[in-house]
Amino acid sequence: MTHLYLELDSYTEVTRERDYSDDYSGEDTYTDWTIQGIYLGKPLGTSGRQIPYDFDVSVGDTVYLLYSINSEGDSFSRNDGEHFEDILVFKTLEKAQAAKKVLEGFDKSGNDQMINLTTESGETYKFYPPWWGYFERLDTLDIETMSVK
Numbered sequence: 001m002t003h004l005y006l007e008l009d010s011y012t013e014v015t016r017e018r019d020y021s022d023d024y025s026g027e028d029t030y031t032d033w034t035i036q037g038i039y040l041g042k043p044l045g046t047s048g049r050q051i052p053y054d055f056d057v058s059v060g061d062t063v064y065l066l067y068s069i070n071s072e073g074d075s076f077s078r079n080d081g082e083h084f085e086d087i088l089v090f091k092t093l094e095k096a097q098a099a100k101k102v103l104e105g106f107d108k109s110g111n112d113q114m115i116n117l118t119t120e121s122g123e124t125y126k127f128y129p130p131w132w133g134y135f136e137r138l139d140t141l142d143i144e145t146m147s148v149k
Contacts, residue, residue, distance in 0.1 A: 004057070004148065005048035006065070006086050007036040015080070026077025033069060033084045038146045054121040055091045061148045063089050064096035068103075069140040070131035081139055085130055090120045096143045103129065103141055 016028035040059060042048040057063060066087040071080045087103075090096040099117045106115050106129075113132060117125045131138040 002053060003050035004053055004063070004089055005039045005042045006051050007039065007048060008084060009034045009036055010084070012082075016077075018077075024076045026074070028073075028078045029080065029082070031079070031081040033081065035065070035067075035144055035146070037149050038063060038065065038089070039149045049086055051086045051089045052119075052125070053089045053091075054119050054123060057091070057148055059148055061091075063091060063146055063148055064093050065089050065144040065146055066096050066099055066103075067140075067142060067144065068129070068131065068138060071137045071139055072133065073135045075135075083130055087127060088117060088119060088125060092120065093143070093145075095120055100141060100143060103127075 010031050010033050012029050012031040014027050015030050018027040019025035039048065040057070051065070068085045068087060069081050070083050070085065071078065072082055073079055088099060090099070095118070102115060102117055114126045114128050117127050119125050130136065
């Protein structure tokens with residue numbers, strides 16, 4: 001598989017301050033994510049997160065990004081929206097929707113917690129949902145329509 005590059009921006013704010021009189025207290029935060037663009041090459045001045053793809057793509061093509069946002073925390077604090085997970089990018093909306101449906105309907109109670117997603121070309125892509133931890137929670141699972149830059 002080759003990779004496209006995703007440019008993101010995020011803003012995090014504290015929603016509850018830590019209680020300094022309590023040794024175990026932590027602060028709560030909220031993070032808001034903005035998808036800036038998807039590129040064939042790494043954008044200058046950014047880290048450019050890599051997303052795997054397995055189809056022909058050119059500048060100006062429409063692609064569909066399957067992504068999730070999840071929260072995490074512990075017994076003493078909560079970080080809402082802390083993690084943005086770019087899962088896969090697709091050439092067709094139907095295949096992106098099929099992968100999303102697999103994620104929405106998967107029961108993690110079994111022994112194998114890797115999910116087999118089908119890529120655009122029909123290959124198997126193994127994915128472990130980061131929202132499956134004890135304190136983790138899925139906030140958003142969505143598909144973003146994007147134009148390749």
